[in-house]
Each structure stands twice: as C-alpha cells, then as structure tokens.
Amino acid sequence: MNGWGEVDKMSFNATDPAEKEAGHEYTATLSLGADNVFFKVATGDWATINLGSATDGVEALAVDTPVVLGGANDNNLSFDPAAAGDFKFIFNDKTKTLTISND
Amino acid sequence: MNFKLKPLSLAALATATVLSGCGTEEETIQKTTVFDAESNTGLWCKSPDIVQTVDADFHPLTDAEVAALETVALSITDPDNAFSDAEKETFKSSFNAYEFDYGTYDLYQTLGLTKEEEARRVIAKEEARQFKIDQKQDIIFGDDFDTWFDAWFETVPYTDYLGNSQRLPKAALGLELALSASNNGEEACYTPPTDCPNYQMVDESGKYNCIIPEENPIEDVPALPQDVITAAATGEKAVVFFRKNGEQVGSNYENITIHSWNDTNCTAYNEETSTTAWGSGLAATDIDDNYGMYWILDLQEGHDSCGNMIVYNKSTGDKFITQNDGMVPLGKTGDVVFHNLDKISFYQEGFPANLLDGAYLANQHPFFGAAAGGKSCGWGTSLDEAGEACLGQVIENCPEGTYAVGVGQVDIASKCVAEFDPEETTFLLRGGFNGWGNPTEGTEFEKVAAGEYRKIFTYGDHPEDAVLEFPADASVEVMTEAGATLTFVQPVDEEGENVDVVLDLDNIPADTILTLADGTAITLAADNNMLMLPEGAETPEVAELMFAIPASSKLTLASGANHADFACTEDCVTAYSFKIADADWSEPASYGGVSGGDALEVGGNPKPLTAGEGVGQDIGIKMQDTSLYQFKLMGASANEMTLEVDQVPVNAFPNLLLGDSTIAMSYKGDGVYQALKQELEAGTYTVAFVDEGNDFALGADTVNTANVNDEVMLKADGGVVTVTIAETEKYDFLLDLSDTAEPSFKVQPSKPLGANVAFIRGSINGWGAPASDEIIYNEDSVSYSVIYGLEASTDAHAFKFASEDWSSVDIGYGAVTISDDADAIAITEAGGNMQIVADESTSYKFELTYDANDFELKPVLKVSKLPIFVSWWYERLG
Numbered sequence: 001m002n003g004w005g006e007v008d009k010m011s012f013n014a015t016d017p018a019e020k021e022a023g024h025e026y027t028a029t030l031s032l033g034a035d036n037v038f039f040k041v042a043t044g045d046w047a048t049i050n051l052g053s054a055t056d057g058v059e060a061l062a063v064d065t066p067v068v069l070g071g072a073n074d075n076n077l078s079f080d081p082a083a084a085g086d087f088k089f090i091f092n093d094k095t096k097t098l099t100i101s102n103d
Numbered sequence: 104m105n106f107k108l109k110p111l112s113l114a115a116l117a118t119a120t121v122l123s124g125c126g127t128e129e130e131t132i133q134k135t136t137v138f139d140a141e142s143n144t145g146l147w148c149k150s151p152d153i154v155q156t157v158d159a160d161f162h163p164l165t166d167a168e169v170a171a172l173e174t175v176a177l178s179i180t181d182p183d184n185a186f187s188d189a190e191k192e193t194f195k196s197s198f199n200a201y202e203f204d205y206g207t208y209d210l211y212q213t214l215g216l217t218k219e220e221e222a223r224r225v226i227a228k229e230e231a232r233q234f235k236i237d238q239k240q241d242i243i244f245g246d247d248f249d250t251w252f253d254a255w256f257e258t259v260p261y262t263d264y265l266g267n268s269q270r271l272p273k274a275a276l277g278l279e280l281a282l283s284a285s286n287n288g289e290e291a292c293y294t295p296p297t298d299c300p301n302y303q304m305v306d307e308s309g310k311y312n313c314i315i316p317e318e319n320p321i322e323d324v325p326a327l328p329q330d331v332i333t334a335a336a337t338g339e340k341a342v343v344f345f346r347k348n349g350e351q352v353g354s355n356y357e358n359i360t361i362h363s364w365n366d367t368n369c370t371a372y373n374e375e376t377s378t379t380a381w382g383s384g385l386a387a388t389d390i391d392d393n394y395g396m397y398w399i400l401d402l403q404e405g406h407d408s409c410g411n412m413i414v415y416n417k418s419t420g421d422k423f424i425t426q427n428d429g430m431v432p433l434g435k436t437g438d439v440v441f442h443n444l445d446k447i448s449f450y451q452e453g454f455p456a457n458l459l460d461g462a463y464l465a466n467q468h469p470f471f472g473a474a475a476g477g478k479s480c481g482w483g484t485s486l487d488e489a490g491e492a493c494l495g496q497v498i499e500n501c502p503e504g505t506y507a508v509g510v511g512q513v514d515i516a517s518k519c520v521a522e523f524d525p526e527e528t529t530f531l532l533r534g535g536f537n538g539w540g541n542p543t544e545g546t547e548f549e550k551v552a553a554g555e556y557r558k559i560f561t562y563g564d565h566p567e568d569a570v571l572e573f574p575a576d577a578s579v580e581v582m583t584e585a586g587a588t589l590t591f592v593q594p595v596d597e598e599g600e601n602v603d604v605v606l607d608l609d610n611i612p613a614d615t616i617l618t619l620a621d622g623t624a625i626t627l628a629a630d631n632n633m634l635m636l637p638e639g640a641e642t643p644e645v646a647e648l649m650f651a652i653p654a655s656s657k658l659t660l661a662s663g664a665n666h667a668d669f670a671c672t673e674d675c676v677t678a679y680s681f682k683i684a685d686a687d688w689s690e691p692a693s694y695g696g697v698s699g700g701d702a703l704e705v706g707g708n709p710k711p712l713t714a715g716e717g718v719g720q721d722i723g724i725k726m727q728d729t730s731l732y733q734f735k736l737m738g739a740s741a742n743e744m745t746l747e748v749d750q751v752p753v754n755a756f757p758n759l760l761l762g763d764s765t766i767a768m769s770y771k772g773d774g775v776y777q778a779l780k781q782e783l784e785a786g787t788y789t790v791a792f793v794d795e796g797n798d799f800a801l802g803a804d805t806v807n808t809a810n811v812n813d814e815v816m817l818k819a820d821g822g823v824v825t826v827t828i829a830e831t832e833k834y835d836f837l838l839d840l841s842d843t844a845e846p847s848f849k850v851q852p853s854k855p856l857g858a859n860v861a862f863i864r865g866s867i868n869g870w871g872a873p874a875s876d877e878i879i880y881n882e883d884s885v886s887y888s889v890i891y892g893l894e895a896s897t898d899a900h901a902f903k904f905a906s907e908d909w910s911s912v913d914i915g916y917g918a919v920t921i922s923d924d925a926d927a928i929a930i931t932e933a934g935g936n937m938q939i940v941a942d943e944s945t946s947y948k949f950e951l952t953y954d955a956n957d958f959e960l961k962p963v964l965k966v967s968k969l970p971i972f973v974s975w976w977y978e979r980l981g
Contacts, residue, residue, distance in 0.1 A: 008973040011944045012892030022867035022891050022900065024875055026946055028973050039975045048890070048948070049971055089973050093890050093946065094875040 010091060024094040029103050032087055036080035041069060041091050041098060051096060052076050063087075066099040155293040157286045160217040160270065163278040164200055168270075171213045172200040179208060201275045210268035211261045217270050220261070227264045228256055234482040238518040238717075239690070243505050251500065263480065325393040327447070334399045335445040341371065341402055342447040343431055343465065345414045345423065346395030356396045358418040360384025363400060364411050371410035371433055373401035380570040382678020382723060384417045394449065408434030408441040412465065414450055417678075419702040420723040425456040425463040426514040426698045432464055443467040483509070483516025495718075506742040508715035512698040520715045522741035523691040525553065530692065532558050532734060534681025536726060543686050548736060556736040559754050565728045571675035574727065675728065680721035683712070683736060683746065694736075694744055695719025706772050709737065709745035724748065733770060752840040755799035759836050760791040760823075766836075768792075774841025780833045780853045789823035792838055792848070801838070801846055809850070812858050814839075817846040826850055832882075854880050855958040856887070861912040863889050863949055865902025865936065872907040878951065886952040886962075890969060893941035901936040904951060914962075919951065922965035930966060937964065945970050 010026035040052040053059035054070025060078045061067055069077070079100060081087065086103040155161070164172070176198055177191065178184075186194065216224060232252055235241070241248045261268070276282070276293055327335075334340035343363075349355045363385060364378050365371060372378050377400035379385050387396045400410070409430045414423040431448040434441030441464075448465035450456075456463035480486050480493035487494050495509035495517030502519065509517035530548040533540030537560070540546045548556040565571060684693035694712040696703065696719065703710045703722050713719045726732065733751040738744035752774045759766040759778040768776040790809075792801040802821030809815045809826045811834065817824075828834065833853035840846050851858040862872040878887035893900060906912040916932040928947070930937050941947065948969035951962040 008975070009945065009970045010973065012894055012946060013944060022893050024890070024892060026892050026971055030973065037975055039973055041971060042974050043969055043971055048969060091971060091973075093971065 010089070025090060025092045027091075028089045029086055030089060031085070032079075032081050033084045034081055036078055038076040038078050040076060049093060051098075061098070061100055064099065064101050066097045069096045069098055155273075155291055157277075157282055157289045157291050158218060159284075159287075160219055160273045161277040161282050161286075161291060161293075162274065162284070163282070164271075164274045168214060168274070169200045172203070172205075172210075172271075173198050175205065175208060175210075175213050176200075176203045179206065201271070201278060205271075209260070209262060210271060211265075214268055214270040216261070216265075217268075217273065220265050220269065223265055224261070231256055231259070231264075231482045234516070235518075238483070238516065240518055243519045243521065244502060247502070259482075263485070327394070328389065328391050328397070330388065330399065331391075331397060331447065335447055338446070339402050339404075340446065341377075341400045341410055341431060341433055342397055343400065343412060343414075343450070344391070344394040344397045344448065345450045346393075346452065347423075348452045351390055351392050351395060353390065356387070356390060358416045359396060359423075360387070360415065360417045361398050362411075362413040362415060363398075365403075366411060369407045369409040369411050369430060371402055371406040373403055375401075377401045380678065381680065382417055382420075382725060383570040383572055384415075395451075402433070402446070406433060408432065409462065412448075421702065423452055424450050424465075426720075427456075427463045429456055429463045429465065432467055481516060483518065484514065506740075508713050508742070509698075509718040512713075512718065515698045515718050518715060518718070520718075521691045523685075523689075523714070528685055528692045530556055530558075530683050530694075530736060531686060532560055532681065533684050534724070535679040536560070536562055536681070539681075540684070540686075548683070548734070554738050554740070557756065558734045558736075559751065559756075560732045560734065561754060562726045562728065562730050562732060565675065565677050569677040571671040571677055572725070573671045574674060574676050574725070676725040678723060678725050680723055682719065682721060683734075690714065690716050691741065693719060694746075696722040703746070703748060705732070705748050705750050707747075709735075709747040712736075712738075712744045712746050714741065714744075722746070752843050753799060755794040755797035757792045757794050757799060757801075757838055757840075759838070760789075760793050761836070762788050765793075768836070768838060771837070774839060774843075776838040776840065778836040781836065782831075782833050783828045784831045785828055788826050788828060790826050790836070790848070790850070791821075791823045792817070801848075812849060812851050814847050814849045817848060824848075854882075855885070855953040855962065856880075856912055859906050859912045861887065861904050861906050861914070863891065863902055864905050865900060867891065867893065867900045867902055872905070878904055878949070884952060885955045886950050888948055888950040890946050890948050892944075892946050894944045895941055897940065899931070899933065899938040899940050901933050901938040902949070903936050914951070918961060919964040920961045922952075922963050924965055924967070926967045928966045928968070930964060939966050943968065 008028050008030055010028040012023065012026050038058065041049065042051065043049045051069035051071060052075035054068055054075075056075065058076050058078050059067065060080065063081075067077075077098070079087075088101050088103040090099045090101070091097070173195060177186075177194060180194060181191075235248075235252055235255075240252075244251045273293065276291060280286075280291060282291070326332075331342050334342055343361060345359065345361070347355055347359065360379075361384055362379050362381055363372050365374065377385065385398055385400070388399045390396045402410075410433055412429045412431045414429070415421060416423075430441075431446075432441040432443035433446050434443055441462075445467075448467060450465050456465065483496055484493040485496050486492070492513050495512045495515045497510050498507040498517055498519060501507050505519040505521045507517055508520050509515040531540040531543055531546040532548065533546065537546055546558075548558040550556050682693060682695045691714055693716070694714050697711055697713050698718070698720050701710060703724055705724065710722075712722075724732075727750065731751050731754055733749045733756075735747045735749075736744060737747070749770045749772065751770055757768050757776050759768055759781075761778075761781065766778045766781065768778045771777040793799060800820050801817040803824045804816040804818040804821055806815060807822055807824050809824055811826075811828065815824050817838075828850075834850050835853045835857065836848060836850050838846070838848045861878050862876045863878060864870050864872055864876070868876055876889060876891070878889045880887050887904070904912065904914040915935040916930075916937050917935065919937070921927075921930050928939050928941075930939055932938070939947075946969050948965075948967055950965045950967075952965070953962045954960040
C-alpha cells in the first residue's frame with residue numbers, strides 16, 4: 001500500500017490493436033492483503049481526473065461489480081478483499097467506470 | 104542544371120569575344136589609336152586594355168604600402184594569430200605584396216584612394232547628392248541636409264560605387280614597367296579589373312561602362328528550340344526566354360507570364376497580337392529544357408530598338424528579375440545599349456537585369472550575368488547578404504514628423520517622408536476601375552476612428568475592352584457550342600514522332616475534366632497536363648491538330664488553370680491597379696504596395712502599405728463584375744498603414760443592435776459578418792442589424808425568438824429577434840448574408856470551434872468519430888483536450904482533429920503549432936496528419952490550446968503523458 005501517491009500507475013493495453021490502437025480503458029494489477037483499503041482514481045495533479053464515490057460518503061466496491069465514479073463530497077472508495085491476492089483494477093476515463101476483478 | 108561557362112576573365116573576354124558597346128565609342132577609338140599601324144610606332148593598347156596617363160597611382164608600392172599589405176596578408180593567413188615568431192618570419196620572408204591573394208578583403212582600408220579613385224569619388228558624391236535632392240530629402244532635412252548628407256555619404260563603402268581598389272593592379276603595372284616619377288605624363292596600357300556588375304568596365308575617364316560580347320559566353324552552347332530559330336530568322340519576331348529555378352516543366356511555371364507593351368520610349372510589338380494587359384499576360388510558346396519558358400512576339404515594322412517587358416506571376420503580381428519596368432534589347436549592331444542581332448533575350452531567375460543607361464535590360468545571351476561578379480546597387484540601396492538583391496537602406500535619423508520608407512524593399516531607394524496629417528487628409532480610392540479617382544467625388548474613404556478608414560466600392564459591368572479571365576480560385580465550366588473545336592498541339596515523342604491518343608492542353612492543370620456530350624468524362628492525367636482520351640474515343644485528326652468537340656460538351660477547368668485558351672463569359676475577373684491617395688497625390692498621403700511584398704489578396708490578411716513617391720507601388724486587384732469591394736485602411740501611425748480588401752455581399756457596414764448597444768461587426772468572409780465574444784448574462788436580449796448611413800436594417804422574418812445556435816431568418820426592416828441566453832458566457836453573433844435574398848443570423852458560444860463538435864480521429868481509432876473521442880473545451884485554458892490510452896509501440900500513431908463531416912473542422916499538421924514544452928512528446932508530420940510514437944502503455948493527453956485573443960491563430964498542440972493512478976490512503980479516511 002502506498003498512501004496518497006503516484007505509484008500504482010494504470011497502464012493501457014489495446015484490446016484489439018489491429019482495429020483500434022487506442023482506447024479509454026486502463027488497468028493496474030495490485031497485490032492486496034485481506035484488509036479494507038480506501039482509495040481514489042486520479043492524475044498526478046489531482047485535477048484533470050480526481051474520482052471517487054459518486055454519492056456522498058464512502059462507497060465500497062465488490063469484485064466484478066462495475067461502479068460509475070464521481071466527485072461527491074467525502075467520497076473515497078473502499079475495497080475489502082475476502083482474501084489476499086492480485087486484483088485487476090479496470091478504469092474507463094470516459095464512462096468513469098471502475099471494475100475490480102480477480103487477476 | 105546550370106551551364107558551364109567559359110572562363111570569363113577579362114583576358115579571355117578579349118580573345119574569345121569581340122567587344123562592342125563602349126569599346127566602339129568614338130572617343131575610345133581615338134584614344135586607342137595612339138599606335139600608328141603604318142610606321143608600327145607609338146603606344147598601342149589591345150582591347151580591353153585602356154590607355155592611361157602615368158601618375159603616382161602607377162608607381163610601384165611604397166615601403167609603407169608593402170608593410171601595410173604584409174600585415175593584412177598575415178591576418179588573412181593566420182586569422183587566429185596562432186603563428187609562432189619563427190612562422191611569422193618565414194611568412195614575411197616569402198611574402199610578395201603583388202602576388203598575394205587578398206580574396207575579398209577590401210584593400211581601400213589599407214591603400215586608401217588613388218588619385219583616379221578620389222576623382223571618381225568626388226563625382227559620385229555629387230551624383231549621390233543630386234539623387235537625394237531628387238528624393239526631396241533637402242526639403243525633409245532642411246538646413247541640416249548638408250550635414251546629414253555628408254555623414255550618410257561617409258557610411259557608403261567605396262566598393263559600392265568605385266568597384267574594388269585599383270591601387271594594387273596599377274602598382275603592379277608600375278613595377279612591371281619600372282615606372283617612377285620620371286615617367287609621369289607618359290601613357291601606359293592598363294587592364295582594369297573585371298569585378299564590376301555584369302559586363303562593365305572602366306573607361307579612361309574612370310566611368311563604368313558596359314561591354315557586350317557578341318558571342319555566347321556559354322561553353323557547348325545548347326541549341327535553341329527550332330521554332331525560336333525559325334522566328335529569329337524572319338527578323339520580325341522577338342523571343343523572350345525566362346528560366347525559372349527548378350524543374351523545367353509546366354507546373355514550375357504556373358501563372359508565370361510576361362507583360363509587353365508599347366509606349367513612347369519603346370514601340371516594338373504588334374498591338375494586335377503581342378501586347379498585354381497587366382494581370383493577364385501572354386501565353387508562352389513552350390518550355391525549353393535548357394533555357395526555360397519562352398514567348399515569341401510579333402514586332403511592328405520599323406520597330407524601336409527596345410521592347411518593354413516584365414516577367415511576373417499573374418496570380419500574385421510578383422515580378423521577376425527587376426521590380427522596375429524592364430526592357431528587351433532589339434537593336435542593330437553598333438547600338439551600344441540595345442545591341443541584339445537575333446532579337447532573342449534571356450532572363451534567368453536570381454540574376455538581376457543589366458542596368459545600362461537607366462534601362463533594365465534582358466541579356467542577349469543566356470546567363471549573361473552568371474560570371475559577372477557582384478551586383479551594383481544604386482544610391483539608397485545596399486546589397487543583401489545573399490548578394491542577389493539591392494534593398495532600401497536603413498535610415499535611422501529621419502527628422503521628427505517624418506519616417507523612413509522603402510527600407511528593405513527590393514530595388515527601392517529608401518528615403519524620409521513626412522507623416523500625413525490625420526486632421527486634414529481625406530483618402531481617396533484611386534484606381535483603373537474608377538478613373539484613378541477622377542472626379543474625386545464618391546471615391547472618399549470614411550474616417551471611422553483615428554487610424555481607421557473604410558470605403559465600399561461598387562464595381563459594375565466590365566468595360567467592353569476589358570481582358571476577362573476566369574477567377575483563379577474557382578473551377579470553371581466552359582460550355583462548347585455545336586461544332587466548336589479546341590485546338591491542341593500535336594505532341595511528339597523523343598524521336599519527334601507524333602504520339603496519338605494524347606492531347607496537350609497547354610498549361611491546363613491536372614484534374615481538369617473534359618465531359619463529352621455523351622457524358623464521357625475525361626480527366627486530365629496527373630503529369631504534364633496531358634489529356635488521355637478514353638478507350639474507343641476517336642483520335643483527333645493529326646493533320647489538323649484539331650479536336651472537334653460534340654455540341655454541349657462541357658470542359659471543367661480545374662482551380663488555378665491557365666485558361667488563356669478559352670474565353671471567360673460568366674463571373675469573370677479583370678485586373679486593375681490602384682493606390683490610396685489624397686486629391687493632390689501628395690507624397691505623405693499617397694499609399695501603394697511594398698515592392699517585393701505579398702500581393703493583395705481579396706479576402707486575405709491586411710497588406711502593409713507604404714507612402715513615398717517611387718516607393719509605394721501600384722497595387723494589383725482582380726475584380727469581378729457587379730461586385731462590392733470593401734476597403735479597410737488601418738494603422739496606428741503613418742508608417743504602419745495596412746489595407747484589407749474583401750468582396751462583400753452588401754453595400755453597408757452592418758452593426759449588431761444588441762439591446763441598447765450598437766456593436767460594429769467585422770467581415771469574416773464567405774458573406775458572413777461577425778461580432779465576437781459578447782459577454783452576456785443569462786437572460787433575454789433583443790437583436791437586430793443596422794447601418795443607418797447606408798439604409799441597411801435587418802430584423803426578424805417570421806420567427807422572432809431564438810435560442811443559442813438557432814439559425815434565425817431575417818428580412819429587411821423586420822422587428823427585433825428576442826434571443827434567450829441560458830448560460831452566462833461569451834457569445835459570437837454571426838450575420839450570414841451569403842445569400843442576400845435569405846439573410847440569417849445565429850448566436851453561438853465564443854469557442855474557437857464555435858458550435859462545432861470535433862474529435863480526435865486517426866489510426867488510433869480507425870479514423871472514426873466516436874462520442875468517446877470528442878475533444879472537450881475548457882474555457883479557462885482556452886483549450887480542447889481528450890485523454891487517450893496508447894500502447895507502447897515503435898509504430899507511429901497518426902491523428903487529426905476533425906468534425907464528423909471532415910469539413911467544418913479539419914485540423915491537420917499544417918494548422919497547428921507544436922508545443923515545445925519539456926514534457927511534450929515529439930510530433931511529426933505524416934501526409935498532413937500529425938503522428939506520435941508512444942513509448943509507454945499509458946494514458947496520454949492530447950490538447951489544442953488557442954490564443955485567447957485570436958482564435959484565428961494556429962492553436963498549440965501538445966501531447967503528453969498523463970498517467971492515471973489508483974491512489975491509496977491510510978491515514979485520512981475520506
């Protein structure tokens with residue numbers, strides 16, 4: 001875990017590079033312990049993109065359940081893995097959707 | 104390809120060519136016949152040597168001169184002063200002041216002026232003084248003129264008007280002949296230096312004169328085209344060649360033509376066939392691989408020995424060779440200045456005209472000037488760094504109330520002129536289209552504000568004798584009449600054999616389409632303006648070189664075509680010249696174009712103007728019949744005046760009447776007027792358009808309410824339109840009069856792209872325009888941006904910014920400035936697109952930032968990595 005920082009950078013992987021070289025979906029695979037964690041999705045300037053819960057208060061995410069992020073107050077996201085493991089975070093900057101899945 | 108020239112040292116000239124010109128002048132002949140052929144005695148100087156009287160100029164170098172030259176030579180040989188003492192001694196011991204190559208070093212600095220040079224300097228100074236007085240500088244500077252003139256003349260290098268220093272060659276002759284004071288008054292043969300402009304040499308009086316070799320100085324002279332030889336043999340034709348740099352093909356010569364006319368100085372051409380109107384020119388005969396494009400002109404019987412001639416681009420008005428009226432020589436043998444036996448003349452781009460006796464002459468041989476040394480510039484001008492053009496000199500000390508004009512202009516002598524008086528000056532539009540402003544009534548500009556003048560000129564039908572042309576920017580359809588024929592030149596292959604199935608349409612560019620009456624379309628092939636007949640089409644009769652076009656065939660001439668072979672009948676333009684001046688043509692208030700500057704473009708950017716007699720040039724404009732032209736003369740001061748000309752839809756200057764405010768609109772182009780960036784609070788506003796001075800009023804047609812982005816139809820004298828503004832923002836008002844019968848307006852947000860929606864489109868997204876790839880506007884940063892993920896690859900990603908229709912917005916490489924920020928990724932051009940290479944699989948920001956004050960300026964494009972993080976936080980829980 002990293003504190004608020006620019007460590008877990010999301011990367012881009014073309015899903016169909018022959019047809020489409022680019023896209024709006026980014027992924028980061030993180031190794032997590034079996035602890036609840038709070039987080040947000042943001043660019044380094046915390047301005048161009050700064051997304052958390054779309055509703056006031058913390059929003060808890062579950063595996064394989066897409067959530068549309070937003071910029072509400074007091075809006076951290078949380079995730080509480082059932083067991084330690086590698087998790088894939090998939091984020092779309094246009095739909096502002098975040099999905100967490102087992103890697 | 105350039106020609107290899109024979110060595111053109113003066114000695115070579117003397118043996119390889121027969122000299123005429125000044126060499127045949129009476130005075131010269133007398134002086135060179137001191138030698139008595141009968142008795143074989145006396146002094147004889149073989150041309151080009153000249154007889155000179157021995158004086159101190161011809162004495163061998165003095166010890167002081169040798170010492171000074173040694174210092175110069177050492178500094179040339181050892182510029183960094185790196186020689187050891189021993190090396191210096193070695194250099195000095197072998198130094199010969201007469202034989203050392205001083206290169207381009209100005210020896211006047213070392214040797215001063217000879218007596219002969221001093222005498223010429225005094226003459227030159229008097230000439231220069233008279234020149235400045237002719238420029239009225241004595242009036243401008245008043246009592247200070249003499250002081251100013253002396254100071255200025257001191258700054259002119261001797262080489263500008265004396266040629267190179269002659270002390271050394273004269274001393275060398277003195278050494279050879281062992282001349283001393285005891286020989287003073289005797290005569291000697293002296294070879295003057297050759298480094299004068301073109302083929303000039305100094306005669307005994309010290310005056311520069313031109314010599315004209317009668318033989319072509321080019322080695323292995325390439326043959327002239329047969330039609331030129333045939334024409335020259337008649338003695339009734341003049342041939343003019345112009346060799347432009349670059350490939351000798353039609354595309355290189357697009358819009359290049361000649362202007363040929365008769366006047367009292369030179370009456371030469373057949374008025375029926377071989378004189379032209381400015382802006383239309385004469386179709387060229389052909390292009391020769393060696394000598395370039397050429398024209399064959401018919402001469403009058405008993406023609407003068409000169410013909411007026413300008414080579415220029417008829418689209419831009421840019422002149423080649425000289426900015427002055429040029430001449431081709433057509434004179435008989437022995438004619439000093441205009442000597443040209445075969446009446447064939449040659450111009451080559453990059454080489455100035457030969458300036459003889461005030462005439463700017465074409466060469467009678469190709470590349471006449473090629474080996475002739477530097478160009479000599481007239482008073483008030485200096486050679487540019489490339490050594491090709493004489494530019495108006497900088498004048499830094501014009502008196503108060505005056506300013507310098509002509510500075511930096513090609514072949515224009517700069518000078519100081521007085522500023523016009525804005526209180527007293529009424530500018531008039533004075534051109535060929537309105538009798539040059541006579542009478543003055545109705546030609547006046549309206550003064551809108553300080554430094555801002557405007558005028559709408561109503562141009563009616565073309566005069567009957569006007570030379571009509573197709574507009575340059577439009578493709579044109581020519582309907583042929585029944586049985587009409589187009590005449591083509593039968594093309595031949597390299598062996599001279601006729602080639603069938605191909606028609607040469609003489610300078611009609613690629614993409615021209617010939618549609619036959621049966622609907623068959625023939626597109627001009629891409630190269631060499633060849634027209635390919637479709638399979639099965641009847642080949643024209645070779646013998647007649649005619650191609651009968653079926654009735655109602657249509658010839659669509661591509662944009663920029665040289666349509667000289669076809670008569671324009673509709674929407675034609677004709678060329679005029681004009682200036683902007685007051686009623687008296689007073690110098691401070693007479694403005695013209697800048698020599699060598701950009702041509703005026705109707706609908707283009709403001710063009711700088713300049714005052715000054717002989718400085719401001721006639722401005723060319725092509726006018727369409729029954730059209731309105733709006734002239735806007737602007738400038739914060741007399742030396743910053745610019746002119747913008749638009750072809751406008753109405754004889755008015757529409758204002759936006761927004762609530763209680765009257766806001767002047769500017770002309771945007773294509774029939775649209777605009778009032779930009781009106782900051783409006785949310786609410787409702789009444790809108791109408793008026794110009795009371797010109798009886799112009801537009802209001803609501805049938806609908807009198809509107810929202811942002813609605814197109815609202817208008818009619819004359821309609822009521823106000825009530826516009827609802829939902830969001831407080833800046834808005835642009837656009838009045839569309841492109842169809843004056845159906846005027847309309849709309850109000851849209853003041854974004855650089857207006858109401859247009861644009862996308863990033865490229866190989867990255869299959870050149871599509873999905874909603875997810877829209878570029879989003881940020882008003883604070885005046886930028887459009889999109890974030891996009893790219894995978895690392897060595898292959899480049901190509902992209903543009905465009906609207907879905909690829910037309911309302913299409914921003915490619917040429918339309919942007921590339922950011923030089925440290926974190927910006929390199930962007931290169933790929934066929935008009937932008938492209939980048941992504942070296943990391945991450946998210947990237949594509950951003951187009953506009954100038955907040957001028958959306959017309961190219962936006963800055965920056966592509967940078969903008970990584971997105973999953974950011975964790977332990978201590979602060981929400």
